[in-house]
Amino acid sequence: MxxxxxxxxxxxxxxxxxxxxxxxxxxxxxxxxxxxxxxxxxxxxxxxxxxxxxxxxxxxxxxxxxxxxxxxxxxxxxxxxxxxxxxxxxxxxxxxxxxxxxxxxxxxxxxxxxxxxxxxxxxxxxxxxxxxxxxxxxxxxxxxxxxxxxxxxxxxxxxxxxxxxxxxxxxxxxxxxxxxxxxxKLEVLEPKSKAEMQLNHNLLLDRPVITIFCGGLNTQRVKIIITDFLASATPLTLIVIAGRNETLLDAIEDLTDSEQVKLVKIGSIDYVDDLIVASDLIITKAGGLITSEILARGIPMIIIDPIPGQEEQNADVIAASGAGIQIRLPEMVAQTVIYLLNYPERLAQMRQAALASGQPxxxxxxxxxxxxxxxxxxxxxxxxx
The missing domain is CATH 3.40.50.2000 (Glycogen Phosphorylase B;)
Known part of the structure; x- marks a missing residue:
């Protein structure tokens, strides 16, 4: 033994x-x-x-x-x-x-x-x-x-x-x-289809899915991002995962679906990998583990508010690989996502870069x-x- x-x-x-x-x-x-x-x-x-x-x-x-x-x-x-x-x-x-x-x-x-x-x-x-x-x-x-x-x-x-x-x-x-x-986690090695994960979690199949992992993010900055998405004319589903951000759900209680955007608000979850697979693009901080899980599934990232020091370095490596984009201003996040959705060839390049960098x-x-x-x-x- x-x-x-x-x-x-x-x-x-x-x-x-x-x-x-x-x-x-x-x-x-x-x-x-x-x-x-x-x-x-x-x-x-x-x-x-x-x-x-x-x-x-x-x-x-x-x-x-x-x-x-x-x-x-x-x-x-x-x-x-x-x-x-x-x-x-x-x-x-x-x-x-x-x-x-x-x-x-x-x-x-x-x-x-x-x-x-x-x-x-x-x-x-x-x-x-x-x-x-x-x-x-x-x-x-x-x-x-x-x-x-x-x-x-x-x-x-x-x-x-x-x-x-x-x-x-x-x-x-x-x-x-x-x-x-x-x-x-070895779950990332399990085959999962995007459509199956969307169906399993009651997500609309006729539009892109954007997920924000909000643990550790500033509540007010997240609220700016969500508000900008809700004003968008592009149909999409926006999933907001509060995680360990204990104040977020109360702070966005007044935010609801817009004409084009379905808003899904969730606290803590034990099916992170399912939502990664279901997503077209993910907005997150640059923690080593969560970004590694996202890369392993080949999903492009928008990185915001990395902790100065190691997370900034993580973000630099991901951006340099072409698998993600680092953004400082929360007001630019929704605009950047909409741009990428309108240029699927650019998003496809980011997916390939993510898969090349991922090590499941x-x-x-x-x-x-x-x-x-x-x-x-x-x-x-x-x-x-």
Missing amino acids: TTILILYASLGAGHLNAAKALTEAFSHYPDVEVHSQDALLYASPIYRTSITQIYKQLSERIPTLYKAIYEGTDGDDVEESLDGNLSVARLEFLFFRKLEDLVTEINPDVIISVQQIPSRLIQLLKQKNNWSIPHYVVVTDAIAHSSWLNHEINGYFLPSQIGVNMLTQRGANPELLHITGIPI RAALDIAEFILNDIQSPKEVASLVQ
Whole structure:
């Protein structure tokens, strides 16, 4: 029996969903036992509450400061980054005493980190206890911030070639860098037809379907976008998914169908993939997981309001690939969508670019690589060339 410990940190839903996808992928293999744990549950309550609130306040309410911190801490030199991350881990370990007990109790054959906090803590625990447990890191952003880099990592799994290029330019060893994509739920591998999904969810078949994923978006900016769509003369169905935006549905309660636009307002859902398949185009932030799911289905995107830092980089990569368009002004969103609907050849090009960029097998590919890698153990290579 091979025992695998997957560690994430519940700062946003992306890391949790990546851990879930990897757990699902490993479940396809016999004699593999998977434990997926939120590392923050093994931190002191003071640290857990503080880091959660700091992340939320900075990313959602003071994005300019968040960007300054994110970019200011992204080192250009691998050796300096390794030393800096180890120093941070030594400070954090004062609040994570229980994490060592967790690893000892599970006694895993492999550890996989899908967030920076557990990744740097595990490197410290490996040094402290002289553990030889293979440790892999799954990067969940298009570009790897230097905080992802640590000592004694057996391999890094990255979304794209540009991420590999940037790390190697900084001096990282390319032998440790593997392009797999971000692990997403295996549901994206299931064949689904657009018409079937539209029928299943009572959507009109005679018009385009536009979906807005609003979790994390500013309520007033979303209301501007919806209002502009309702004024459109182009027939379409507009699906608004509030998700974790708790104020949105109340704020748009007064907005209803117009003559040409059918407005569908929904809270939280467990059928995201169905609506992705049903859509002609999706409006979203640039979270690594949701954009990876959309690309895997070959659906074009309009990206708005990415969190400064990693989501801006995600948006740049998607826009550069031709699979999406990044827009700053909410007043331009409906106008851009209508333009694309009137030029189907442009929309078709974006679909092809999305399919070319999408990596629906990422979770399976990572699981397969790791299981094969531990069958033929070798010394951990240095991250520094």
